[in-house]
Amino acid sequence: MGLKQMAALMLGVVSFWACNQSSKKDNAVVEAGFRAGKVKKxxxxxxxxxANKGVSVIxxxxxxxxxxxVATKIREILTDKTIxxxxSYGDPASATARLEAIKNPxxxxxxxxxxxxxxxxxxxDAPGCWEVELHGDTVMTTPKVLFYQFDHYAFTGGAHPNSFTSYHAFDGKxxxxxxxxxxxxxxxxxxxLVEKKFRELEKLTPGVDLEDAGYFLANHKFFMPANxxxxxxxxxxxxxxxEIAAYARGPIEFTIPYEELKGIIRTESVF
Structure with a gap:
């Protein structure tokens, strides 16, 4: 092999190595940007x-x-959800009139x-402090998706506070x-499968009418949770x-292992 051919070969090897390292570096940056974060308070x-009065937002x-x-887009969406x-607890007419009300917390x-x-x-003479608390954190991140939990607590008078949890998915690309x-x-x-697991959790046989047992159904039919x-x-x-039961029952939650969900969910789109 001549010197020119050898030099060309070495240049090709170096170029391939550099491109490969650059690709790895780019992927590392994407992953770090997608997963790295902190709690904003x-x-x-x-x-x-x-005095048992006042207004608090946390x-x-x-x-x-x-x-x-990617990270900027996720932050924008979370801020929009927060606002x-x-x-929803402010004066609707005022919020519409004051455009800045829809721009920052x-x-x-x-x-x-x-x-x-x-x-x-x-x-x-109405007692009580009005409070809203919003808490958010990741549930799971994969190279493709970030799954997020948003907890919402509020008290604006009444017999008891209200709380609910929502889940969100963000595209990693x-x-x-x-x-x-x-x-x-x-x-x-x-x-x-969800109805089967629900009945197992609540200790209800397949023949038990859920509405007769005190649960709330949609058009007399079992339904998936919103979240x-x-x-x-x-x-x-x-x-x-x-959502499906009285307030006193509290939230109802259960996890179905992936092994039981084969053919039902697209795990290749998640992991």
């Missing part, structure tokens, strides 16, 4: 426990910290506080939110209070 107002949300497109939930809190103050003018049903291959088989999520152990199904 915000607090507005406060409750006077002595927000603790895990967010990706990378400056890339919409806070605005502080302005949304101010509308919430305004609504509380108006309420206290009409009912000055774009940061866009995607629906959980995208990972379901056979929705009929999944519904049947379910993929975890390392399997798929977690979560019925919030009031």
């Amino acid at each position: 915000e607090q507005f107002g406060g409750c006077d426990t002595v 927000i603790n949300l895990w967010q990706p910290t990378d400056s890339g497109v 919409k939930r806070l605005n 502080k302005a949304a809190f101010e509308d919430f506080q305004k609504n509380y103050n108006e309420f206290k003018k009409d009912f000055p 774009t940061g866009d939110e995607i629906e959980m049903k995208r990972f379901v291959a056979d929705s009929v088989a999944l519904l049947n 379910y999520v993929f975890t390392p152990e399997g798929v977690l199904f979560f019925y919030n209070p009031y």
Whole structure:
């Protein structure tokens, strides 16, 4: 082999190695940007426990910290969800009139506080602090998807506070939110399996009428929970209070292992 041929061969090897290392580096950056993050904490107002009044908003949300497109998109979606939930407790007319109320949590809190103050003018003796707490964290991350849990607690008067949990999936390539049903291959088989596990958890035989047993059904038919999520152990199904049972029952949740979900879910789209 001549010197020119050898030099060309060495150049090719070096170029291949460099490209391979660059590819690995790029993948590492994507993974770090997708998975690396921290909890962002915000607090507005406060409750006077002595006078039993006031308005409090606490927000603790895990967010990706990378400056890339995927992480930025996820942060934007989480912020939007936060503001919409806070605005649901404010004065609708005011929130519409004040465009800044839909742009940041502080302005949304101010509308919430305004609504509380108006309420206290009409009912000055009404006790209780109005509170909203939002907590968010990852459930599981894979190279393809980030699964997220959003816990919501609120008390704005009444017999008891309200709380609910929602689950969300974010595309690892774009940061866009995607629906959980995208990972379901056979929705009929999944519904049947979920009902079977539900009855086992609640100690109900297949012949027991769920409505006669006190559960809430949709058009007299069993239904999937609005929220379910993929975890390392399997798929977690979560019925919030009031969704299928009375408030006193609390949330109803159970996990079905992946082994029992073969052919029903698209694991290749998750992992």
